[in-house]
Each structure stands twice: as structure tokens, then as C-alpha cells.
Amino acid sequence: MPTRREIRLRIRPERGLPAPEHFALVQTALPVPAPGEVLVRNRWFAVSAAVRTVIGGGLKGAPFPSVEPGDPLFGAAVGEVVSAPHGSGLRPGDLVSHRHGWRGYAAVPAAGLTPLGDSLPDPVAHLSQGWTAYAALTRGAEVRAGDTVLVTGGAGAVGTMTRQIARLLGAGRVIGSTGSPAKAERLVTELGYDAAVVRGAPAPFPAQLAEAAPEGVDVLLDTVGGEQLSAAVAAARPGARAVLVGALSGRLDPDDVARVRVVRELLALGLTIEDVRACVDRLPLLDMDAIRSRRVPEGVCVRASPVVSRRLAALDAEIARLTRRRDELAARAAPPPHPEIPATPTR
Numbered sequence: 001m002p003t004r005r006e007i008r009l010r011i012r013p014e015r016g017l018p019a020p021e022h023f024a025l026v027q028t029a030l031p032v033p034a035p036g037e038v039l040v041r042n043r044w045f046a047v048s049a050a051v052r053t054v055i056g057g058g059l060k061g062a063p064f065p066s067v068e069p070g071d072p073l074f075g076a077a078v079g080e081v082v083s084a085p086h087g088s089g090l091r092p093g094d095l096v097s098h099r100h101g102w103r104g105y106a107a108v109p110a111a112g113l114t115p116l117g118d119s120l121p122d123p124v125a126h127l128s129q130g131w132t133a134y135a136a137l138t139r140g141a142e143v144r145a146g147d148t149v150l151v152t153g154g155a156g157a158v159g160t161m162t163r164q165i166a167r168l169l170g171a172g173r174v175i176g177s178t179g180s181p182a183k184a185e186r187l188v189t190e191l192g193y194d195a196a197v198v199r200g201a202p203a204p205f206p207a208q209l210a211e212a213a214p215e216g217v218d219v220l221l222d223t224v225g226g227e228q229l230s231a232a233v234a235a236a237r238p239g240a241r242a243v244l245v246g247a248l249s250g251r252l253d254p255d256d257v258a259r260v261r262v263v264r265e266l267l268a269l270g271l272t273i274e275d276v277r278a279c280v281d282r283l284p285l286l287d288m289d290a291i292r293s294r295r296v297p298e299g300v301c302v303r304a305s306p307v308v309s310r311r312l313a314a315l316d317a318e319i320a321r322l323t324r325r326r327d328e329l330a331a332r333a334a335p336p337p338h339p340e341i342p343a344t345p346t347r
């Protein structure tokens, strides 16, 4: 019987990096594609930072489910079509990308596949994080000519692409952070960063950053959070723009999770935060009748997609719930009325 190999989660890692004992390599029957499904032989799959979150129990609000012990892992993959339903437009040998990595073969609904063609010289490049960096720098922080850009986690999948794209968008100086002097050297000599700052180095991170960006930072793309985010905020120039992409510093250390939880939850919500002054600048665009009738055109003040707008509504509800809870707690903590002062009569 034809078989395939797949990697499953055996037990959840408690802290730190996962190790081989957390996974099981399992031989299973080759999947038989259902009507409308394509059988794909996987050639490459991505081992992304998000895997640590999904095998650790997931994150409320994140756009991906958690993996339970016994389940196969999942993630972006590139493979070759083995067989495809008639009318799908796919032929054996075509390269496609999909989300069923971590296994040798996958049966995937035709609608869940992206045909790749030969637009890139190396098909594995379709697994890069270029789209994240591009979206962050063009739709989030909007790099302008001459900007000084700081990329935390500058050696990672997102970071390395950020360096290339920021420079193509006209950034004047791009600084990356990394974990060792040897990697810092490679960031500058191989990847073309103008300077690199090292976490855990003898010199404090803020002092290194001040030296690398003496004029301050215009754009921050943060994948790390924690100390590096604080230092970047302190080095921000007036009008600086920041995009929060990840919170790596809290991912491996449960003791640190609380410190970066707010950032991780904001990330999971896809929240857009904007300076109120920028909203005020756009006020003349508002239709005052629409405001009075509470039909504020979307995208005027809160620059958010409809999905984010719905999540903001959920956030409003959560804030209202927390406010009620705070009032309840405050009422409980209030001292009892003075015996000589009659309590305010209630109606």
C-alpha cells in the first residue's frame, strides 16, 4: 500500500525551543483525493516562527488554529501536482503552494491551491516572508525617501526581506538587530544593513541604537517586542511610524510572556493604532451629516479593513465589559458608609 510520512505533535513543549521528543514521524496511508481535490507531492515546506505558537496551545484571536497532541502540523508548502480533477486547469508536474506542509503528500481542494508558474527562479522563494515585509512597509509604516528604518529580528525571514524592500522604497539608512556579533557582521557585509545592534551584548541595547541611528528612527518594523521595542520607541523621531509584526522575545520564555502579551494580543487582533492628529488632519473629508447619523464612512479615521473594523467592535465590547468589571470591583472596595451619615436614598 502506498504510504506517506507526516510529522505530528507528540507532546506540547513547556518552555523554550521544541526538541525532537515533542514530535513523531508517522507513516500513514497515501491520501485518496476526494472529488474536487488535488493530490500534491510536497517538495518544500516552511518552518515558521508561528509554529511555536500553534504547538504551544495557540493564541486567542490569532488567524491560525492551535495543533493538539496527535495532530499533524500544518504550514506553507510548495509541491508538485500528482493528479488533479478534470477542469481544475492543473496538470501533473505543475508547481503549487498550499497550507498542508509537514507531510510528504497532501490531498488539497483545488480552490485551496495557488498555481506558481515559473515567475521566480527558485520555487522555494514562494515560501519567503517578502509579502509580510512589503505589506508592512507600504501599507503600515509607509517608508519615505531618506527614512532611517530599524528592523528588529533583522536576520529572520521577515527581517531580511525588510532590509531589501526598505532600500528599494528609498530608505536612507536601514539598521537591523540580531543575537550575536557574528550575525551582526553578516547583516552588514552580506545583507547590506548600514548598521547592526546586538541583543545581550555588553553595551546596552539603547546605547548601541543611539550610536547606529544618531538622528533617531523614522520607521520601526518590530518582530521582537520587549526591550528592543522600548528602545526603538525611545529613539523614535517626531512623526515616526511603527509596524508591529511579531513578539519573538516572549515566544520562548513563559516568564516573559506577560510582558509582551499585550503586544501579541494587539497583533492577533490586527489592530491599527493611529495618532489622533492624523485623524484630525483628515476631518475636512468627513461628511458631517454622515457623522450625525452615525454613518461614518469606513477608512476615514480608523484606517482598517472591514475585518479589523469588526474586531474593533469586538474590542469595544471588551472595553465595556472591563469597564463594568472595574466599576463592580471599585464598588466592592469602597469603604462602608459612615454610620452617622445616612446612605443616599435610592429611587
Ligand SMILES: NC(=O)c1ccc[n+]([C@@H]2O[C@H](COP(=O)([O-])OP(=O)(O)OC[C@H]3O[C@@H](n4cnc5c(N)ncnc54)[C@H](OP(=O)(O)O)[C@@H]3O)[C@@H](O)[C@H]2O)c1
Pocket: 048, 049, 050, 129, 132, 153, 154, 155, 156, 157, 158, 159, 177, 178, 179, 180, 183, 199, 223, 224, 245, 246, 247, 248, 249, 250, 252, 267
Ligand atoms: N503578522 C504577520 O502577518 C506575520 C507574518 C510573518 C511573521 N510574523 C511574526 O514575525 C516574527 C518574525 O518572523 P520570522 O518568520 O522572521 O521569524 P524567523 O525567521 O524565525 O526569525 C526570527 C529571528 O528572531 C531572532 N530571535 C530569536 N529569538 C529571539 C529572542 N528571544 N529575542 C529577540 N530576537 C530573537 C533570531 O535572530 P537573532 O538570533 O539574529 O536575534 C531570528 O533570526 C514572528 O513573531 C512571526 O510570528 C508575523
